[in-house]
Amino acid sequence: MIGSKLSFSKFMFWFGIAFLYLPMAVLIFYSFNASRLVTVWAGFSGKWYVELFQDQQIMSAVGRSLQIAFYSASSAVVLAVMASIIMVRFKKFTGRTLFSGMVTAPLVMPDVIIGLSMLLLFVAMGQHLGWPENRGMLTVWIAHTTFCLAYSTVVITSRLTEMDKSLEEAALDLGASPFKAFMQITLPIISPAIISAWLLSFTLSLDDVVIASFVTGPGATTLPIEVFSSVRLGVTPKINALATLIIGVVSLVAIGSWFFTRKMNERISAQLNVD
Amino acid sequence: MSTYTTIKRLLPKGRCLILSGPFLWLLVFFLMPFIFVAKISVAEAELSIPPYTAMFDWIDGVLGIRVSINNFLWVLDDPLYVQAYLNSIKMAFFSTLFCLLLGYPMAYAIAKAPKEQQTVWLLLVLLPSWTSFLIRVYAWVGLLKNNGLINGLLMWLGIIDDPIQMINTNFAVYVGIVYSYLPFMVLPLYANLVKHDNALLEAAADLGAGHFTRLFRITLPLSINGIVAGSMLVFIPVVGEYVIPELLGGTETIMIGKVLWQEFFNNRDWPVASALALIMVFILIIPITLFHRFQNKEANL
Structure with missing residues (x-):
């Protein structure tokens, strides 16, 4: 009886998966096309990859973006762990509504608004405080940290809510300082969520074009800005090659981290059960 | 019971520290920008750097405030x-x-x-x-x-x-x-x-x-x-x-x-x-x- 309804949703699931993956498959396929045209298959070729790696502008943008993504993800995760503790453990304090509003709003706030508002802040700060003197990687880092903080907090909060609080309390009962209890009990238990949050932030930062366009300055063009300006002019196989590499790396890291966090979760729960 | 009192006794100092980090960050870099959006939305475009008129000016000891809803x-x-x-x-x-x-x-x-x-x-x-x-x-x-x-x-x-x-x-x-x-x-x-x-x-x-x-x-x-x-x-x-x-x-x-x-x-x-x-x-x-x-x-x- 339930079977027939299940088959409809299963059909939709595979339809959705096909919808999600086919365009990317086409993209990858044509990155190996010798011809510039999408409709013509002119034989297998790796020349677009060679051209990609010879493009100095793109290559330096890659380095810059990776750097920004690394710093943004790291700072966002540190702040997000603190924010999650506030959200889950501190039930009452003045400004709680304001705080939780500020944590969730960047998740949905349109990029153009975040980008514009942050730029205006940086301009005003530069005018009145003299800092930041000019816009560049530093301002992009601040902007990315802010919205990555929101995403990371969601990921870490859900793990912290699920966590058994009695473990922490037991440590405190046995005389551990709150800091020690946090470092030795809480942190290892929420570490899989911290890793996922870091990876999510890293990819979000690496992907942002709108906010970075607003807050960046001369000489700090990020990879998405570079890609966006060339994509606006039409299809270029070089971008297909770049896309293929990005899809490949992301898939490997995603699958790898999925296995890793699963192993870690198993180990944590095994340890908790044994002790 | 004892857990509760222990937490209560030990937390305040660390608590403020933990609170202030993300709170200040979001206050400065998420909420405050909107004040500037509001401020500049009532300015007028001008050929200068930055390209808008100032809200306050101080000329001959007179404080002028310019707010335009245009x-x-x-x-x-x-x-x-x-x-x-x-x-x-x-x-x-x-x-x-x-x-x-x-x-x-x-x-x-x-x-x-x-x-x-x-x-x-x-x-x-x-x-x-x-x-x-x-x-x-x-x-x-x-x-x-x-x-x-x-x-x-x-x-x-x-x-x-x-x-x-x-x-x-x-x-x-x-x-x-x-x-x-x-x-x-x-x-x-x-x-x-x-x-x-x-x-x-x-x-x-x-x-x-x-x-x-x-x-x-x-x-x-x-x-x-x-x-x-x-x-x-x-x-x-x-x-x-x-x-x-x-x-x-x-x-x-x-x-x-x-x-x-x-x-x-x-x-x-x-x-x-x-x-x-x-x-x-x-x-x-x-x-x-x-x-x-x-x-x-x-x-x-």
């Missing part, structure tokens, strides 16, 4: 801007609906799959959203172009003789939005659906309820939180979407995100761009509060 009057009076707002809301509404219609059965299928398979299926849905958003939109350019893959395929099959205009239309924008935002719909729906108790459905079936009765009277009402969360997660950012209408849309696609971008980057009219942003925030404030409430409800379960 930007708002200008925006609300111009049918182009009003049209852009209405069109953005309309497109966001329909794309949310399409995402829901496709995403709900998908989330349902994952939630009903065997426990050990669920994470793999979910990973399959989420994986594309971790690759570049920009590149996923770009993939559709190659597919939808007049000399693109879909038109090429249809002509090769002999179904059409001339290419159908798909790129630079609203259709292409809808495809791009649904494609990019689908995972954001599926995730909260799955998180909700997976918590449902199967016993309820079995009890209803035992009492003679058919598929549709069970779906409309049990599953759907129970998943309302997931539906609202997922819909807001799609609707709100799509209202201000810029990249998708820029790459896939044409002249008929006037969306407010694109208009704001043009005012800012092409016309260098920062005050009008600020006024546009502020009005957008006002429009979105109700959906954002709604999202925040459901987000909190889910977190506290």
Whole structure:
């Protein structure tokens, strides 16, 4: 009886998966096309990859973006762990509504608004405080940290809510300082969520074009800005090659981290059960 | 008991420290910027650096305050801007609906799959959203172009003789939005659906309820939180979407995100761009509060 309804949703699931993956498959396929045209298959070729790696502008943008993504993800995760503790453990304090509003709003706030508002802040700060003197990687880092903080907090909060609080309390009962209890009990238990949050932030930062366009300055063009300006002019196989590499790396890291966090979760729960 | 007192005694110092970090960060870098948006939205455009008039000036011992509501009057009076707002809301509404219609059965299928398979299926849905958003939109350019893959395929099959205009239309924008935002719909729906108790459905079936009765009277009402969360997660950012209408849309696609971008980057009219942003925030404030409430409800379960 339930079977027939299940088959409809299963059909939709595979339809959705096909919808999600086919365009990317086409993209990858044509990155190996010798011809510039999408409709013509002119034989297998790796020349677009060679051209990609010879493009100095793109290559330096890659380095810059990776750097920004690394710093943004790291700072966002540190702040997000603190924010999650506030959200889950501190039930009452003045400004709680304001705080939780500020944590969730960047998740949905349109990029153009975040980008514009942050730029205006940086301009005003530069005018009145003299800092930041000019816009560049530093301002992009601040902007990315802010919205990555929101995403990371969601990921870490859900793990912290699920966590058994009695473990922490037991440590405190046995005389551990709150800091020690946090470092030795809480942190290892929420570490899989911290890793996922870091990876999510890293990819979000690496992907942002709108906010970075607003807050960046001369000489700090990020990879998405570079890609966006060339994509606006039409299809270029070089971008297909770049896309293929990005899809490949992301898939490997995603699958790898999925296995890793699963192993870690198993180990944590095994340890908790044994002790 | 003793735990409670220990925590209470030991926490305050560390507590303030933990609180101040993210709180100050968000206050300075998320909330405060909006004050400047408001401030500049009542300034006037000027050829200077930065390109707007100052709010306060001090001339001969007289403090002058300049507040101009002209930007708002200008925006609300111009049918182009009003049209852009209405069109953005309309497109966001329909794309949310399409995402829901496709995403709900998908989330349902994952939630009903065997426990050990669920994470793999979910990973399959989420994986594309971790690759570049920009590149996923770009993939559709190659597919939808007049000399693109879909038109090429249809002509090769002999179904059409001339290419159908798909790129630079609203259709292409809808495809791009649904494609990019689908995972954001599926995730909260799955998180909700997976918590449902199967016993309820079995009890209803035992009492003679058919598929549709069970779906409309049990599953759907129970998943309302997931539906609202997922819909807001799609609707709100799509209202201000810029990249998708820029790459896939044409002249008929006037969306407010694109208009704001043009005012800012092409016309260098920062005050009008600020006024546009502020009005957008006002429009979105109700959906954002709604999202925040459901987000909190889910977190506290």
